[in-house]
Amino acid sequence: MSTVSGKAWRFGDEINSDLLAPGLYMKSSNEIMATHCLESVDPAFAKTVQADDIIVGGHNFGIGSAREQAALSLRILKVGAVLAESFARIFYRNALNFGVPCLFFPQYKEINAGDNLSVDAVAGKIQNLTSGKNYIVDPIPAHLMEMIVDGGLMPHLKKKLVKGKAA
Amino acid sequence: MxxxxxxxxxxxxxxxxxxxxxxxxxxxxxxxxxxxxxxxxxxxxxxxxxxxxxxxxxxxxxxxxxxxxxxxxxxxxxxxxxxxxxxxxxxxxxxxxxxxxxxxxxxxxxxxxxxxxxxxxxxxxxxxxxxxxxxxxxxxxxxxxxxxxxxxxxxxxxxxxxxxxxxxxxxxxxxxxxxxxxxxxxxxxxxxxxxxxxxxxxxxxxxxxxxxxxxxxxxxxxxxxxxxxxxxxxxxxxxxxxxxxxxxxxxxxxxxxxxxxxxSASDLQPQVAAPHAPSNSGPVTDYKNVKIDQAYIGACVGAKLSDLRMAAEVLKGRKVASHVRLLVAPATQKVYADAAADGTLNILTDAGAIMLASGCGACAALGAGVLGDDEVCISSTNRNFKGRMGSNQASVYLGSPYTVAAAATAGHIADPREFLS
CATH class of the missing domain: 3.30.499.10 (Aconitase, domain 3)
Incomplete structure (x- = not known):
């Protein structure tokens, strides 16, 4: 995992956990839940999002519940990265643990829905291929880099456990 | 330092x-x-x-x-x-x-x-x-x-x-x-x-x-x-x-x-948060007369024994408005038992409250009391994001148990101070 390229989906401020993972479907499977992701703000999103598409949001993305489905749904929908002005803590942690890169992106307003973006979360590089603008942002924090490169907590733990057994 | x-x-x-x-x-x-x-x-x-x-x-x-x-x-x-x-x-x-x-x-x-x-x-x-x-x-x-x-x-x-x-x-x-x-x-x-x-x-x-x-x-x-x-x-x-x-x-x-x-505590008035965020709040007097369908006393934050007692203080000798359902889900079984022992439960049920099981329930649209399209609820819970308590077409207002109880009996959001002696 290094660079992902996809279409931008623009969302507003405080996209909360109830919008990402509505309570009514909390008892359902992760796959069913993912089909309802963000339906209250954009009913087309879960139906038409493509692998490696990029979510671009405003401030406090993911505020609310600890429900991991808020981040896991994005993983299941194969979202390539989330770029936002700021993130809510638990969402941010969950997303990185599922291997969904989240980057703080102050210039998020310069991205329009449908722009073609290229994101390198490890290097902290964002390219807007539509407008031709390039951005340098803070990469994934160093202590989490290995986990992100491994694809999330589960592949990371697996690798560590295998190493532990071999040692 | x-x-x-x-x-x-x-x-x-x-x-x-x-x-x-x-x-x-x-x-x-x-x-x-x-x-x-x-x-x-x-x-x-x-x-x-x-x-x-x-x-x-x-x-x-x-x-x-x-x-x-x-x-x-x-x-x-x-x-x-x-x-x-x-x-x-x-x-x-x-x-x-x-x-x-x-x-x-x-x-x-x-x-x-x-x-x-x-x-x-x-x-x-x-x-x-x-x-x-x-x-x-x-x-x-x-x-x-x-x-x-x-x-x-x-x-x-x-x-x-x-x-x-x-x-x-x-x-x-x-x-x-x-x-x-x-x-x-x-x-x-x-x-x-x-x-x-x-x-x-x-x-x-x-x-x-x-x-x-x-x-x-x-x-x-x-x-x-x-x-x-x-x-x-x-x-x-x-x-x-x-x-x-x-x-x-x-x-x-x-x-x-x-x-x-x-x-300064003395400067604060009872508050209400309007849909769809806890930060979208103001003094209760800004929201008076918003008609409600449901009043909910529940959740970790809003259904402890002290919360049930607040509701009972307002509802003592009063009835829940005829078009409103007041649902009460005590936070724990212990709260339930303590509220039964001290008479709080009687006051609530005499007023017409419907008692629910202890659990997260309607607060997160998981159990009894979820909302349908176009319904309006005032709740003692902590979040009112769109879809939080059920339909994404419902409206949830947040308030203290005093404020929720006052709305339950008035039939619309009301200043709880008018219901306390």
């Missing part, structure tokens, strides 16, 4: 002499709390996939509260899985349908000042009322905690909020939090909230819990209040003896806060 309470706890848990905000540290977890929704059903398959067991079953508390009681085969399966998990891994502390985790935990004496606690629910911040670090994590991270007994954190900056003076009639901790959500916003991620001042010192543990619970709505990592005699008395009432040095867990006088705010 002195240290804040949260910095001291994180230093202790990470085995360092001291830590400073911004540092990334790995902490040893004293206690992990997991619940039916994001706990065993998420963690067990991952343990199986990795071929590993639990780090320490004695340090893991399991609570079934989100989907209780089961309403269909799916929720029954989730609860059965939690029970099987507890049996399989021989976990001694399991509270099955005893009430909502954040209240059950201190009811059974699991929280002590200075502890570092991870909870699999965002409102785990509530534990900070006992002077511990307690923060919420998703099921994926609780999986890691349950395997390794460790978690990383970025040492949060601490915000200090002091309240002084006395509240006016019908103003309580819930009003403080709806006010603070508006004042400080909900975007305080990777920061901790510390409450103090004489107003907070004179609060009950139940009311302090509200402040720490809704630190989650401020976006904070945790909310803490330094322990005092009120804290120690609550620990003893739960059948545990606090450590002899429990009161050492407090911030230094010269601690470094990222921001300090001071407010």
């Amino acid at each position: 002195g240290k804040t309470l949260v910095e001291k706890i994180i230093a202790r848990a990470s085995g360092q002499a001291s830590v400073r905000p911004g540092e990334i540290v790995t902490c040893k977890v004293d206690l992990a709390m997991i619940v039916d929704s994001g706990g065993p059903r998420k963690i067990w398959p991952r343990l199986t996939e990795l071929g590993v067991g639990l780090w320490d079953p004695n340090k893991i508390v399991v609570v079934s509260d989100h989907f209780v009681p089961a309403v269909d085969a799916e929720t029954a399966a989730i609860l059965k899985l939690a029970r099987d998990f507890v049996r399989e891994f021989k976990i001694p502390h399991f509270y099955d349908m005893k009430g909502i985790c954040h209240i059950v935990l201190p009811e059974h004496g699991h929280l002590q000042p200075g502890m570092f606690v991870c909870g699999g629910d965002s409102h785990s911040t509530m534990g900070g009322a006992y002077g511990c670090y307690m923060a919420g994590f998703g099921g994926i991270e609780m999986t890691g905690v349950c395997i390794t007994g460790e978690i990383w954190t970025r040492v949060p900056e601490t915000i200090r909020v002091d309240w002084s003076g006395k509240f006016n009639q019908a103003v309580v901790a819930k009003d403080v939090m709806l006010f603070l959500c508006r004042q400080l916003g909900m975007d305080n991620a990777f920061k901790a909230m510390e409450y103090g001042g004489d107003t907070v010192s004179s609060m009950s543990m139940s009311e302090r819990g509200v402040l720490c619970n809704m630190a989650a709505e401020l976006g904070c990592e945790t909310g803490v209040i330094a322990p005092d005699q009120t804290t120690l008395a609550a620990i003893r009432a739960a059948g545990k003896e606090p450590a002899a040095d429990a009161l050492k867990w407090c911030s230094d006088d010269d601690a470094n806060y990222v921001a300090r705010h001071k407010f």
Whole structure:
């Protein structure tokens, strides 16, 4: 995992956990839940999002519940990265643990829905291929880099456990 | 430079002499709390996939509260899985349908000042009322905690909020939090909230819990209040003896806060948060006459014994308006029993309240009392995001139990001060 390229989906401020993972479907499977992701703000999103598409949001993305489905749904929908002005803590942690890169992106307003973006979360590089603008942002924090490169907590733990057994 | 309470706890848990905000540290977890929704059903398959067991079953508390009681085969399966998990891994502390985790935990004496606690629910911040670090994590991270007994954190900056003076009639901790959500916003991620001042010192543990619970709505990592005699008395009432040095867990006088705010309790009026965010709040008088279909007294934050008593104070000798349903889900079975014993329950049911089981229920659209399209609810819960309590076409207003009860009897949002003698 290094660079992902996809279409931008623009969302507003405080996209909360109830919008990402509505309570009514909390008892359902992760796959069913993912089909309802963000339906209250954009009913087309879960139906038409493509692998490696990029979510671009405003401030406090993911505020609310600890429900991991808020981040896991994005993983299941194969979202390539989330770029936002700021993130809510638990969402941010969950997303990185599922291997969904989240980057703080102050210039998020310069991205329009449908722009073609290229994101390198490890290097902290964002390219807007539509407008031709390039951005340098803070990469994934160093202590989490290995986990992100491994694809999330589960592949990371697996690798560590295998190493532990071999040692 | 002195240290804040949260910095001291994180230093202790990470085995360092001291830590400073911004540092990334790995902490040893004293206690992990997991619940039916994001706990065993998420963690067990991952343990199986990795071929590993639990780090320490004695340090893991399991609570079934989100989907209780089961309403269909799916929720029954989730609860059965939690029970099987507890049996399989021989976990001694399991509270099955005893009430909502954040209240059950201190009811059974699991929280002590200075502890570092991870909870699999965002409102785990509530534990900070006992002077511990307690923060919420998703099921994926609780999986890691349950395997390794460790978690990383970025040492949060601490915000200090002091309240002084006395509240006016019908103003309580819930009003403080709806006010603070508006004042400080909900975007305080990777920061901790510390409450103090004489107003907070004179609060009950139940009311302090509200402040720490809704630190989650401020976006904070945790909310803490330094322990005092009120804290120690609550620990003893739960059948545990606090450590002899429990009161050492407090911030230094010269601690470094990222921001300090001071407010006067007597300036505060009852607050209401309008759809669709707790920060979208204002004095109750701004929302008078909003007609309601449902009034809900429930959740960790809003259905403790003190909350039920507030509602009863308003509803004594009154009736719920004919077009309104008032649903009351006591936070725990103990709250239910205590409210029955002291007559609170009678007052509520005489007024026409419908009693529901103890659990998260309608607060998160998981159990009885969810809302349909175009319905309007006023609720003593902590969140009113779109779709939070059911239909995404419903409207949820938040208020204190006083304010919810006043609306229930008036049939529309009303000033609770007009219903108290």
